[in-house]
Amino acid sequence: MLKLRRARWISMLALCLPLLLAGCWDRMEINDIAFVMASSNDIAENGELLSATKIAVPSGLGSGRNMGQTSGVNQSFIIESASGRDINDLIQKLQGKLPRRLNISHRRVLYIGEKLAKRGIAPILDHYSRNPTSRHIEYILVTKGRESIHFLKSNNPLERIPGEEVRELERLNTGAVYSLRDYLIEDNSAGRTPVMGVVEMSGSKGREEIMLGGSAMFKKDKLIGYLSHDETKVMLLLTNRIKYFRINSNVPKERGNVAMQLIKGKCKIKPIVKRDDVKFLVEVQIIGEVLENNTKLDLSEPPDLEKVQEALRNEIQKKVQKAVANIQKKYRADVFGFGESIFYKEPKVWKRLEPRWEGIFARAEVTVKTQLTIRNAGMNGKPFHLKEKGGK
Amino acid sequence: MNMVKISNYQLFSLIVLFQVGTTIIFGFASSAGRDAWIAVLVSMIIGMAEIILFLWLMRQHPGLTLVDWFIVRFGKWIGTPIAWLFPVLFLYSTGRTLRDLGEVMEPILLPNTPPLVTLGVMLAVICYVTYHGIETLARVSETLLIIVLGAFCIEVVLLLSSPNLVSFRYLQPILSEGWGRIWKTVWPTGITQSYAQTIEFAMIWSLVNHPEKVPKTTIYATLIATAVILIADILAISVFSEYLFTRSTFPLYSVLGEVKVGDFLENLNPLGVIYLSTMTFFKTSLHFWVSIRAIGQLTKMKNEHKLIFPLAFLVLLLSLTMASSLTEHVHIGSKVLTIYFWAPIYLGLPCLLLFVIWIQKLRKRESM
Numbered sequence: 231m232l233k234l235r236r237a238r239w240i241s242m243l244a245l246c247l248p249l250l251l252a253g254c255w256d257r258m259e260i261n262d263i264a265f266v267m268a269s270s271n272d273i274a275e276n277g278e279l280l281s282a283t284k285i286a287v288p289s290g291l292g293s294g295r296n297m298g299q300t301s302g303v304n305q306s307f308i309i310e311s312a313s314g315r316d317i318n319d320l321i322q323k324l325q326g327k328l329p330r331r332l333n334i335s336h337r338r339v340l341y342i343g344e345k346l347a348k349r350g351i352a353p354i355l356d357h358y359s360r361n362p363t364s365r366h367i368e369y370i371l372v373t374k375g376r377e378s379i380h381f382l383k384s385n386n387p388l389e390r391i392p393g394e395e396v397r398e399l400e401r402l403n404t405g406a407v408y409s410l411r412d413y414l415i416e417d418n419s420a421g422r423t424p425v426m427g428v429v430e431m432s433g434s435k436g437r438e439e440i441m442l443g444g445s446a447m448f449k450k451d452k453l454i455g456y457l458s459h460d461e462t463k464v465m466l467l468l469t470n471r472i473k474y475f476r477i478n479s480n481v482p483k484e485r486g487n488v489a490m491q492l493i494k495g496k497c498k499i500k501p502i503v504k505r506d507d508v509k510f511l512v513e514v515q516i517i518g519e520v521l522e523n524n525t526k527l528d529l530s531e532p533p534d535l536e537k538v539q540e541a542l543r544n545e546i547q548k549k550v551q552k553a554v555a556n557i558q559k560k561y562r563a564d565v566f567g568f569g570e571s572i573f574y575k576e577p578k579v580w581k582r583l584e585p586r587w588e589g590i591f592a593r594a595e596v597t598v599k600t601q602l603t604i605r606n607a608g609m610n611g612k613p614f615h616l617k618e619k620g621g622k
Numbered sequence: 623m624n625m626v627k628i629s630n631y632q633l634f635s636l637i638v639l640f641q642v643g644t645t646i647i648f649g650f651a652s653s654a655g656r657d658a659w660i661a662v663l664v665s666m667i668i669g670m671a672e673i674i675l676f677l678w679l680m681r682q683h684p685g686l687t688l689v690d691w692f693i694v695r696f697g698k699w700i701g702t703p704i705a706w707l708f709p710v711l712f713l714y715s716t717g718r719t720l721r722d723l724g725e726v727m728e729p730i731l732l733p734n735t736p737p738l739v740t741l742g743v744m745l746a747v748i749c750y751v752t753y754h755g756i757e758t759l760a761r762v763s764e765t766l767l768i769i770v771l772g773a774f775c776i777e778v779v780l781l782l783s784s785p786n787l788v789s790f791r792y793l794q795p796i797l798s799e800g801w802g803r804i805w806k807t808v809w810p811t812g813i814t815q816s817y818a819q820t821i822e823f824a825m826i827w828s829l830v831n832h833p834e835k836v837p838k839t840t841i842y843a844t845l846i847a848t849a850v851i852l853i854a855d856i857l858a859i860s861v862f863s864e865y866l867f868t869r870s871t872f873p874l875y876s877v878l879g880e881v882k883v884g885d886f887l888e889n890l891n892p893l894g895v896i897y898l899s900t901m902t903f904f905k906t907s908l909h910f911w912v913s914i915r916a917i918g919q920l921t922k923m924k925n926e927h928k929l930i931f932p933l934a935f936l937v938l939l940l941s942l943t944m945a946s947s948l949t950e951h952v953h954i955g956s957k958v959l960t961i962y963f964w965a966p967i968y969l970g971l972p973c974l975l976l977f978v979i980w981i982q983k984l985r986k987r988e989s990m
Contacts, residue, residue, distance in 0.1 A: 255732065255734040255735035255736070255739070256731075256732040256733065256734045256735050335889070362729060362730050365879050365880075365889070366866075366876075366879065366880060367879070367880055367882055367888070411862075411866070411880065412786075414865070414866060415792075415862070415863040415865060415866060418863070418865035418866075419863060419865065471786070573795065574791065574794040574795050575795070576795075577795040577798035578798075
């Protein structure tokens with residue numbers, strides 16, 4: 231009898247246990263959340279921060295079929311903006327406009343307007359790096375020429391999910407796209423000027439598209455200038471970040487030109503320091519494939535391939551030298567991490583050079599050595615036009 | 623309770639889990655910057671010496687536990703008060719480890735749930751396992767070790783296979799800031815945190831099946847635990863660079879958020895939650911069991927189960943009130959507790975014991 235009563239008690243207690251499982255203060259259902267896909271940061275007219283967020287509308291993301299006929303009613307995203315003294319102030323105002331709770335842990339892209347970038351980004355970066363739900367792997371981009379809020383509005387018809395286009399552009403590796411983590415690390419490493427990716431608007435009104443355009447350099451959290459497309463490529467090559475690079479060149483003594491695409495690019499920076507005289511040896515190694523050949527050279531013949539290789543090699547060499555010299559003289563910005571290479575090798579020497587680094591960097595002698603290997607020459611040996619003419 | 627026996631593998635898993643503990647979330651020696659991994663190695667070398675000392679003391683007192691050592695060597699009147707220091711400190715450690723859980727739960731996982739609930743629920747589970755005793759806890763640890771090490775292997779593989787994530791050049795230049803900041807993390811935090819705390823096993827060693835294998839098992843377990851901490855630290859530095867590594871509150875938790883493999887494997891933070899809950903559950907339970915056993919032995923209590931509920935209540939109160947913020951909690955841990963409590967009690971007293979034993983041996987030899 232006693233046993234039975236005890237068993238009854240235990241089973242009663244056990245029945246109460248599920249109550250503990252179901253109840254949860256932090257329950258967050260998916261239909262209570264507004265997923266932020268991208269955010270923009272600008273300066274408002276009164277000097278405050280102006281920030282906008284692009285929020286996914288789940289019903290608009292539905293099946294692909296009815297996407298074609300959508301016209302505003304069934305949009306896949308909405309944009310909400312607010313201005314405030316700091317980001318938290320902003321978020322509070324934004325939240326007031328929304329029936330769902332903002333969730334930023336799936337944000338892909340963070341845009342920073344040109345004007346704000348010039349004024350300084352330190353105040354907003356602290357929020358983005360401190361907030362535990364914000365992640366370091368989101369991309370951070372400067373919007374060149376226009377307020378960043380315009381970039382939120384663009385929606386590339388190829389991509390269904392808002393904000394996805396920049397991520398996809400990054401995946402194609404056509405330009406420089408840096409994550410928040412990359413920026414924070416570069417900004418705080420010795421002997422390196424941090425850079426950020428840049429987006430521009432291209433096309434005419436009504437049919438505008440986002441385009442990756444070069445990169446932006448920062449000094450003391452302020453935007454100091456942009457690198458051109460070519461300079462950005464060289465910067466990526468020298469920092470071992472290059473993925474996509476097409477180069478064409480004239481071949482001397484031949485008419486026409488050849489073009490190649492990079493398969494793999496590597497670079498080593500070797501500092502040579504003698505007192506205050508700093509020299510750098512930059513060793514670039516490239517493996518590529520020929521994509522276009524308008525000359526009469528037959529790439530299946532080793533001597534001809536040699537000529538093409540030589541021409542392309544010189545072209546790359548010239549590009550690298552030109553870009554490095556330009557960045558040294560014009561911006562005095564060590565985007566390549568030359569200083570860092572000294573720091574890694576000889577930290578004590580670096581300590582001595584660090585205060586005067588900008589000047590030393592600008593004067594430093596840089597020797598570029600390029601090695602280029604063409605691994606394959608596309609699907610054809612001889613160019614097509616050769617065959618036609620050689621047919622006699 | 624003397625019938626309880628645990629196997630050597632169980633001891634191994636107990637020690638590994640205990641030593642890795644919450645370090646797998648909080649990171650080790652992050653104030654040493656990019657040289658933190660050197661600090662791990664230095665701490666291990668010194669920590670190993672400490673553990674060998676504990677093992678030697680165990681050999682001198684076969685079958686006896688930590689609290690008995692002092693009573694045997696110093697006599698009842700001096701030895702008993704000294705021995706009481708240990709359960710009190712272990713009980714405080716119980717509360718502290720539980721608080722560690724709260725400190726991560728609150729800002730990151732469950733911001734709206736009151737800590738009383740998260741910690742209370744966890745403590746209920748801990749009471750349950752403590753009620754069943756060390757044998758059950760040891761069996762649980764066998765399984766948990768596999769889960770934790772498995773999760774850790776997944777983490778390492780995914781971190782290494784994320785493109786543009788891990789770059790070992792951030793470890794360079796080695797020792798550029800000198801040994802100063804390494805010593806600061808080694809003493810007192812480094813050598814007390816994982817290694818000196820192993821003294822709690824002096825309460826457990828006497829229960830192992832094959833006492834002659836205990837030293838070997840303990841030393842292997844220490845090596846494995848150090849390897850896990852070392853790998854975790856090196857990865858975190860290579861992902862974050864010195865700047866973000868030293869700045870981050872939970873570097874080894876944050877590192878999980880950086881994983882990005884292919885287009886679908888992102889945000890591994892659930893792994894972090896697995897570490898956190900298993901490690902805090904395990905470590906708190908062990909602290910708790912050890913303190914209850916020590917108190918039971920000191921009071922010669924027959925049924926130690928009676929102690930569980932009052933002490934659990936005490937632990938809960940302690941963990942909720944011991945610090946008002948994470949900053950204070952960490953400050954106490956690294957600046958107050960280690961120097962003024964752990965170092966003198968976990969290291970000083972065993973050294974004193976060693977000294978006393980030597981003198982007693984010398985005297986014996988003279989009198990012979």
